[in-house]
Amino acid sequence: xxxxxxxxxxxxxVLAGLTIAGILTILIWKKGLATRVTYLRFxxxxxxxxxFFYIFTYPIWLLIMLIVILVIPIAFGRFFCGWLCxxxxxxxxxxxxxxxxxxxxxxxxxxxxxxxxxxxxxxLLVFLLLPVVLLLMDPLPSVQxxxxxxxxxxxxxxxxxxxxxxxxxxxxxWAGPLVIGDVNFSYPYVQDIIGYTSGIYAxxxxxxxxxxxxxxxxxxxxxxxxFCPTGASLAVVNRFKxxxxxxxxxxxxxEEKCTKCGICKRVCSVQVTDVYEQKGGKIDTSMCMLCLxxxxxxxxxxxxxxxxxxxxIFESRNWLKPSDSD
Amino acid sequence: xxxxxxKYMIEISQKEIEELRNSVKATSRKVMAENIARMKKTSKNRxxxxxxxxxxxxxxxxxxxxxxAAKESGKKVIGYMCLFAPIEMILAADAIPVRVxxxxxxxxxxxxxxxxxxxxxVIRSTIGAKMIGLSPYLELSDALISVLTCDGMTKLGExxxxxxxxxxxxxxxxxxxPQSLRxxxxxxxxxxxxxxxxxxxxxxxKKLKSAIEKTQxxxxxxxxxxxxxxxxxxIMGRDAMLVNQTYMWDxxxxxxxxxxxxxxxxxxxxxxxxxxxxxxxxxVMVTGTPMIWPDNWKLPTLVEEGKPQGVLVxxxxxxxxxxxxxxxxxxxWTMDDMLDAIGERYLxxxxxPCFTSKDGNVDxxxxxLNKIKEWNVxxxxxxxxxxxxxxxxxxTRIKKVLDGINIPVYYxxxxxxxxxxxxxxxxxxxxxxxxxxxxxx
Ligand code: SF4
Ligand code: SF4
Ligand code: SF4
Ligand code: SF4
Numbered sequence: 103x104x105x106x107x108x109x110x111x112x113x114x115x116v117l118a119g120l121t122i123a124g125i126l127t128i129l130i131w132k133k134g135l136a137t138r139v140t141y142l143r144f145x146x147x148x149x150x151x152x153x154f155f156y157i158f159t160y161p162i163w164l165l166i167m168l169i170v171i172l173v174i175p176i177a178f179g180r181f182f183c184g185w186l187c188x189x190x191x192x193x194x195x196x197x198x199x200x201x202x203x204x205x206x207x208x209x210x211x212x213x214x215x216x217x218x219x220x221x222x223x224x225x226l227l228v229f230l231l232l233p234v235v236l237l238l239m240d241p242l243p244s245v246q247x248x249x250x251x252x253x254x255x256x257x258x259x260x261x262x263x264x265x266x267x268x269x270x271x272x273x274x275x276w277a278g279p280l281v282i283g284d285v286n287f288s289y290p291y292v293q294d295i296i297g298y299t300s301g302i303y304a305x306x307x308x309x310x311x312x313x314x315x316x317x318x319x320x321x322x323x324x325x326x327x328x329f330c331p332t333g334a335s336l337a338v339v340n341r342f343k344x345x346x347x348x349x350x351x352x353x354x355x356x357e358e359k360c361t362k363c364g365i366c367k368r369v370c371s372v373q374v375t376d377v378y379e380q381k382g383g384k385i386d387t388s389m390c391m392l393c394l395x396x397x398x399x400x401x402x403x404x405x406x407x408x409x410x411x412x413x414x415i416f417e418s419r420n421w422l423k424p425s426d427s428d
Numbered sequence: 429x430x431x432x433x434x435k436y437m438i439e440i441s442q443k444e445i446e447e448l449r450n451s452v453k454a455t456s457r458k459v460m461a462e463n464i465a466r467m468k469k470t471s472k473n474r475x476x477x478x479x480x481x482x483x484x485x486x487x488x489x490x491x492x493x494x495x496x497a498a499k500e501s502g503k504k505v506i507g508y509m510c511l512f513a514p515i516e517m518i519l520a521a522d523a524i525p526v527r528v529x530x531x532x533x534x535x536x537x538x539x540x541x542x543x544x545x546x547x548x549x550v551i552r553s554t555i556g557a558k559m560i561g562l563s564p565y566l567e568l569s570d571a572l573i574s575v576l577t578c579d580g581m582t583k584l585g586e587x588x589x590x591x592x593x594x595x596x597x598x599x600x601x602x603x604x605x606p607q608s609l610r611x612x613x614x615x616x617x618x619x620x621x622x623x624x625x626x627x628x629x630x631x632x633x634k635k636l637k638s639a640i641e642k643t644q645x646x647x648x649x650x651x652x653x654x655x656x657x658x659x660x661x662x663i664m665g666r667d668a669m670l671v672n673q674t675y676m677w678d679x680x681x682x683x684x685x686x687x688x689x690x691x692x693x694x695x696x697x698x699x700x701x702x703x704x705x706x707x708x709x710x711x712v713m714v715t716g717t718p719m720i721w722p723d724n725w726k727l728p729t730l731v732e733e734g735k736p737q738g739v740l741v742x743x744x745x746x747x748x749x750x751x752x753x754x755x756x757x758x759x760x761w762t763m764d765d766m767l768d769a770i771g772e773r774y775l776x777x778x779x780x781p782c783f784t785s786k787d788g789n790v791d792x793x794x795x796x797l798n799k800i801k802e803w804n805v806x807x808x809x810x811x812x813x814x815x816x817x818x819x820x821x822x823x824t825r826i827k828k829v830l831d832g833i834n835i836p837v838y839y840x841x842x843x844x845x846x847x848x849x850x851x852x853x854x855x856x857x858x859x860x861x862x863x864x865x866x867x868x869x
Pocket of ligand 2: 355359360361362363364365366367377378399400401402405406
């Protein structure tokens with residue numbers, strides 16, 4: 103029975119992912135240069151979503167995932183956030199819906215946005231330290247490393263789950279909080295919230311969270327990314343001295359080509375101002391998730407670039423020109 | 429404004445006005461014909477597609493009649509002085525945008541009767557043109573958008589308000605602050621309301637979108653033309669400048685088509701290696717005060733007819749390459765985002781010297797440096813008309829920067845007059861001589 107449900111859910115999920123990917127691939131070739139990366143990104147996000155679903159069927163992969171998520175940023179910055187994160191995809195899809203309704207998003211004041219960005223590091227620290235504090239308050243009978251680790255990672259408070267929160271697919275291969283027919287539905291963080299609450303609150307709080315993030319991301323692009331501790335953890339390394347080379351994958355600006363037209367600032371879904379403000383050279387910010395919308399929209403050839411090491415992978419173009427494939 | 433007392437304008441008899449207009453018009457016709465004839469003569473392999481632009485360049489010709497006819501069928505005409513006026517909004521309200529700055533030398537003398545000679549001749553000439561009703565586009569305008577950039581422009585709007593409704597758009601002098609953008613955007617909204625009230629057409633989301641797409645197509649053609657000038661000269665600078673400038677009064681859709689056709693032809697020439705002039709001609713760029721057709725064409729003429737001959741491959745003039753190089757970049761096609769995009773395109777991307785920032789007008793410096801590299805410029809002529817303070821004052825900084833990268837720059841100041849052509853010729857040719865010598869080494 104469980105296996106059957108699982109199989110059903112899997113099929114649905116993959117089907118959904120592939121459908122989205124298919125439709126978007128067609129759209130990419132139809133659209134002009136100014137939106138091509140955005141659509142390509144959707145395809146990869148959808149494919150990633152399907153992949154995560156599979157990964158969730160194997161707990162051991164989950165652990166590996168976590169490590170990967172934490173290690174990748176050293177080299178690739180927050181590429182994960184821009185291109186792979188399922189929660190990010192949900193929010194981007196809500197943005198597409200909003201655009202279709204011709205409703206404008208709202209912006210957070212820059213200062214608040216920066217404050218939240220820093221607050222995430224605090225949140226992250228709290229999440230990581232909480233199990234240790236709990237442990238100290240209620241010491242274990244034995245201090246063997248294995249037991250301590252097990253308690254920290256798998257005890258009543260699981261920081262790992264918080265970090266994996268955004269990756270939860272909408273349809274999960276286990277007994278999710280919401281079952282319709284044979285399909286188990288879930289939503290990022292909801293299971294954790296249920297875990298910490300009980301009784302009626304276990305219903306109300308998750309609903310509030312879902313409502314807040316759905317409405318929130320309808321109004322403010324990528325709203326959860328402004329709070330998300332996972333996103334923060336991804337960026338934490340390049341805050342330290344000695345890690346200036348990191349991430350190797352980064353944006354780069356040609357000062358002389360930039361007219362300060364402001365487009366990059368306006369189109370950024372997490373309101374990164376550094377691309378606009380920095381003079382030139384490597385853009386040094388842990389807020390950017392490398393979604394490349396700004397590179398795609400900057401109207402001057404070669405002004406903004408995505409570089410890895412010293413090599414340029416992608417650069418801004420004169421998007422008014424018809425592309426070669428048209 | 430029938431009974432209202434004129435604030436600035438002096439009384440001139442109708443007879444005198446007519447006499448002056450006829451004589452200046454006759455001179456102007458001659459000048460236009462002569463300029464075009466000389467452009468044809470200088471340019472080997474002049475593209476056939478230029479014929480269209482030669483025709484619209486006639487300020488008293490086909491386009492005047494077209495606008496006249498459109499006006500009779502109920503369309504409104506909205507004039508503007510600086511290129512900060514939001515063309516997209518004018519188009520969205522189904523009105524015709526025309527830029528009305530004047531390049532007539534003779535009318536600048538008339539302007540002297542109202543403002544002192546120390547004032548920038550672009551301003552004096554526009555005032556003079558209005559005094560005798562010379563400029564067809566200024567006369568046909570139902571309202572004028574006056575952007576308060578430099579002092580001259582600010583007062584020009586005030587003076588012209590003796591004749592027509594003038595909508596002043598204050599512009600912040602510092603670009604890169606959120607307050608500036610908000611302030612400018614509010615100004616845009618006000619003008620939007622004024623345009624809607626004048627034309628009786630509401631600027632809807634759909635209309636604004638299609639207007640933006642229209643100017644984006646124009647920008648695309650415009651940039652294609654400028655990009656073609658990066659390689660070996662396939663078009664003379666004067667021809668390209670004329671194409672650029674006709675955008676200020678031509679029908680935008682038609683202009684776009686014709687420019688694309690011109691580019692097709694030029695690309696063909698590139699393939700066949702038919703260059704417009706000798707490949708040894710020094711590649712010159714001009715920057716500075718706007719140069720306006722038809723009279724103020726003397727510097728480009730001197731450069732491209734000089735001995736040795738130079739070729740203008742790029743410029744940083746608001747009457748030419750700055751007109752249309754920057755596109756309106758819309759992220760989401762909502763009204764608000766389009767308004768922001770329009771606001772940013774005009775304000776933020778501009779390198780007009782009326783701006784400053786934490787680091788001065790560093791955007792202009794960067795843009796000039798970029799142009800020099802991308803267009804392979806060998807020498808820069810810094811052109812200023814007497815009375816144009818902001819350009820004159822930025823020279824020192826730009827010279828320092830250009831000295832740093834070893835690009836010769838020549839400061840050329842002049843007036844709205846034909847009298848100094850001989851003396852200018854000597855100066856320009858000496859500069860070209862020097863550039864040629866440098867290239868030989
Ligand atoms: S910040 Fe968090 S929610 Fe946003 S994309 Fe990154 S991991 Fe996903
Ligand atoms: S979009 Fe490009 S040119 Fe415009 S401000 Fe950003 S980096 Fe500069
Ligand atoms: S700065 Fe550019 S690449 Fe980074 S998140 Fe913003 S739009 Fe995406
Ligand atoms: S230089 Fe600036 S102020 Fe002068 S006409 Fe051009 S845009 Fe207007």
